[in-house]
Amino acid sequence: MVNNMANFANVRLPAEYVLDPKLKELVDKLALRHSTFTFGTKGMTGEMCNNWASTVPRGRGSHQPLADGTKYLRKVNVHCGSELLGSISLDTRYNRSNGTEIVWMISSWRISNDRGNRGATRTAKLDVAVRTAKNVFIPQNIKELMVKAEDAIRSSMMQAMADLRRPIIHGSLIRGTLELQKYLFYHLKGKEIPADIKKSVENTFLSAKYETAMSEYELGNYMSDKSVKSIRAHNGGYLMWQDTDCEEREVVCRTLDELPEQMQNHISVLRLMQDNELVYDVGYRYDSDNFAVVSDT
Helix, strand or coil, rough: EECCCCCCCCCCCCCCCCECHHHHHHHHHHHHHHCCCEEEECCCCCHHHHHCEECCCCCCCCCCCHHHHEEEEEEEEEEEEEEEEEEEEEEEEEEEEEEEEEEEEEEEHCCCCCCCCCCHHHHCCCHHHHHHHHHHHHCCCHHHHHHHHHHHHHHHHHHHHHHHHHHHHHHCCCCCHHHHHHHHHHHHCCCCCHHHHHHHHHHCCCCHHHHHHHHHHHHHHHHHCCCEEEEEEEEEEEEEEEECCCCCCEEEEEEHCCCHHHHHHHHHHCCCCCCCEECCCCCEECCCCCEEEEECC
């Protein structure tokens, strides 16, 4: 259930929360100006909401408890469609003239400070907060979307391949190298391998667990040498970098039918996989919207 009481239609809160009056001053102004944005708890867990809530309004003196255990919420996330633009919350700041004061905190990946919280800015002035929000709560263009998607996909894919290879590379399935050394020594010398050593080593290497680990190692090793193309689902199509000889890369959006048949097949397979799954000669699924597909180019 969503609590929209005394809120704009694009301010969406669970029934057990209302906006802190101080936060509501800013949220109402932004919600009126940006009807395509939504302000609410989307992306926040129940625990996160509870940590940003109180029965007492921030910075207010006397108060009446809210009915039915309703709490004042001091933070909302700002979305444009499914894209998280940032968040607005209340914070405190020490001012030499006024002492401790309540301030609005605007958080966004577009904010870059030299010191302090690099992704946020604070102000006690409502007009400054509105202006800051206008400047930083801007949906990403397709090039920005593609840059961030590619970084996330490639980083996650490399980690997935490393995880697949780790048990074999680190020998974590082998209890120790002493028995293995003895086994190899006797074998290469053509001597009879002691029964206890033979049993221990062969049980390890012939086990289903070791066979699975070796298969995963070979998959990770094989796919690490493959050329892949990052693809992001977007508005019913797929974003990807345009193949060009120019230094400046450009992003194109293609429908599934406009893609080469091999790429269509790869995407169709990856859409059926689990997140963070690597598929032999096909590619990697980061999530339901982001993929790396094996490319011949």
